[in-house]
Amino acid sequence: MELAQQVGGRLRDLRGERNLSLSALARRSGVGKGTLSELEAGRRNPTLETLYALTTALGTPLTAVLGPGPTRTSLSGHTVDAILVERYEDPAAVTEIYRIRIRTGAVQESDAHPSGTEEHLIVLSGTARVGAASAPVEAGPGEHAHWPADIPHVYEAVSGDVEAVLTVRHPA
Template sequence: MELAAQVGRRLRKLREERGLSLSELARRSKIGKGTLSELEAGRRNPTLETLYAITTELGVPLSSALCPPAVHAEISGGAVDALLTDRFEDAVAVTETYRVRIRAGRTQVSAAHAPGTTEHIIVLGGTARVGEVTAPLLIASGRHGTWAADVPHLYCAPADDVDAVLLVRYPV
């Protein structure tokens, strides 16, 4: 639960820095006020989908809720387990590197991230269906792909588990 407490403190700080009430952030992110309150208090583990919804509305990359100091933080969603392994920031963009596993037979749809955000995947094992919901890519082991992440996008492992490296690049 230590990660949940760290994430909760970070989310509260980010929200307060932007002058948003708990109710306003809940409304904008479409996350229940009670859920958001429990997350900020560290009493609830956040899902990948929930963190993306909140950080998108706060206008920050996902890793901003995890760092500092939680590089190597693992979070999960409906189909994806993601381990943040690195975060690089320069004057142009914030780039996050994740080691991901997409669970077999599962699909996860992610809401649009901040404008200009892109995602890049290298599939290490399995075959993934990823990318924009309207035109997903089928990427086999040893291959890679890129898509716009500022529109709804998905992650799917049609057969076996998929292991991959995912880079998410947010423009500054």
């Protein structure tokens, strides 16, 4: 099944499970109602930023809209490109592992994820400025940064593109 159709169906199902109207989810997520309608119908390819806005508003991990199936799902945004490498679920949490690229020249400002969500970044190349929007930190090759992702946070490439591994842990 094409990614847009799979994501659209899962978005529609998750919205229905939460008894949210299209308008209510659009309002909560900041995603236009027309865009959301096209996504749910599978007629529009989602960006990484749009999916994060929607899954945050639904209180669910990003992988909940990707559904079961093979890993290596690739998503692109204005600042960050991500490839889902692994999803691990246990009674305590859902952990997602992504191979990401942060592009130079833009800043990704991410809204707070559900309570208790944490992110960890291991930088492979380049220098990233990441973490809490109020106090981001820099991490270079071989370095690690971590932050609570249940507050607004940022991703930025300080000089040149950044290649990294991102782990997102969502409590159950």
